[in-house]
Amino acid sequence: MAAVCAVPLLALAACAGPAPVPQPTTSATPQLPPRQQLAARAAQATALKFTATYALTGGNAQQAASSSAPASQSVTISRTADGWRLDIGDSAQVISLVHTTAGTWKCTLSGAAPSCAQVAAAGQPPPADDDFALLKVFTAWPQELANPATAIAVNVTSSPPAPTGVCFEVDIVSASIAAPVDPGTYCYDANGVLTGLRTSTGTLKLVSSGAPPAALALPAPLVAAGAPVSPTPTPSSSPSGR
Numbered sequence: 001m002a003a004v005c006a007v008p009l010l011a012l013a014a015c016a017g018p019a020p021v022p023q024p025t026t027s028a029t030p031q032l033p034p035r036q037q038l039a040a041r042a043a044q045a046t047a048l049k050f051t052a053t054y055a056l057t058g059g060n061a062q063q064a065a066s067s068s069a070p071a072s073q074s075v076t077i078s079r080t081a082d083g084w085r086l087d088i089g090d091s092a093q094v095i096s097l098v099h100t101t102a103g104t105w106k107c108t109l110s111g112a113a114p115s116c117a118q119v120a121a122a123g124q125p126p127p128a129d130d131d132f133a134l135l136k137v138f139t140a141w142p143q144e145l146a147n148p149a150t151a152i153a154v155n156v157t158s159s160p161p162a163p164t165g166v167c168f169e170v171d172i173v174s175a176s177i178a179a180p181v182d183p184g185t186y187c188y189d190a191n192g193v194l195t196g197l198r199t200s201t202g203t204l205k206l207v208s209s210g211a212p213p214a215a216l217a218l219p220a221p222l223v224a225a226g227a228p229v230s231p232t233p234t235p236s237s238s239p240s241g242r
Helices: 009-015 034-047 060-064 130-137 139-146
Strands: 050-057 073-080 083-089 096-101 101-110 115-121 151-154 166-172 184-188 194-199 202-210
Touching: 034 139, 034 166, 034 184, 050 184, 060 083, 083 130, 096 115, 139 166
Parallel strands: none
Antiparallel strands: 050 073, 050 202, 073 083, 083 096, 096 101, 101 115, 151 166, 166 184, 184 194, 194 202
16 A cells, blocks of 8 residues: 555645646746837937047038048047037048037137137027038937927838948938938947938948047137138147047
C-alpha cells in the first residue's frame, strides 16, 4: 500500500511539494506612430540648450549665404537661455547672426575689418531676409513639428541624410495653406539634436555637438548702421560660438 502523509489539513501544502514560482510576464512597448515620435523629439529640440556644427550643401540657404556657392559651408548654432547665435561660413566669408533679449545683430567676420550691426531692436523678430533663411531650421520649424495641429504627414524613412538619429519624411497635407515647414527629411536624436536635414533649404549633416557657451557675445566690434568701418585690427574670434 502507498504511504499516506498523515498530517493536519494545514500542512497538506508541504506534502504536495513547493509551489510553482510565478514567471514574469513580458510585453513589447507599443511603438508610437511616426507623427508622435517626431513631435516628441522636436519638442525636446525647442527647449534644448546646445552648440552644434553642421556641413551645409546645396539649397536656397547656401546660395543666400554665399554668392560663390562653394561645395560645402560650415553652420554652427549655439543656443542658451538668453538667445542664439548662428554662424555660416566658408573659405571666402563668415557671417554671424546673434539674438538676445537686447536685440538682433548681424556680424561680418571676414575681411580686414570684422564688424557687427544691429538689425532688430529688443522684442522685435529678426529680419525676413536671405541671411536669416537658415534660422527657421532651428527655431520655427521644431515648434511646428512639435505641434500636433500642424498639417503634416510623417513617415519614418530608411534613406536618411545623416547616419545617426531617427529620420522622418515630412509632407504637407494641404496645398491650400502656407506650408508650415519645408517638406523633406528631418533627423533628430533622442535628446532633440538635429542630426540631419534634407529640404529645399539645403542638406545639413551634423559634424559635432556639445554644451552651449556660458554667454552670448558679439564676435566683432559694434558699429552704427550705415557707418563706415575702420580697418583697425581686432582680436580674432572663433565663429563656432564656443
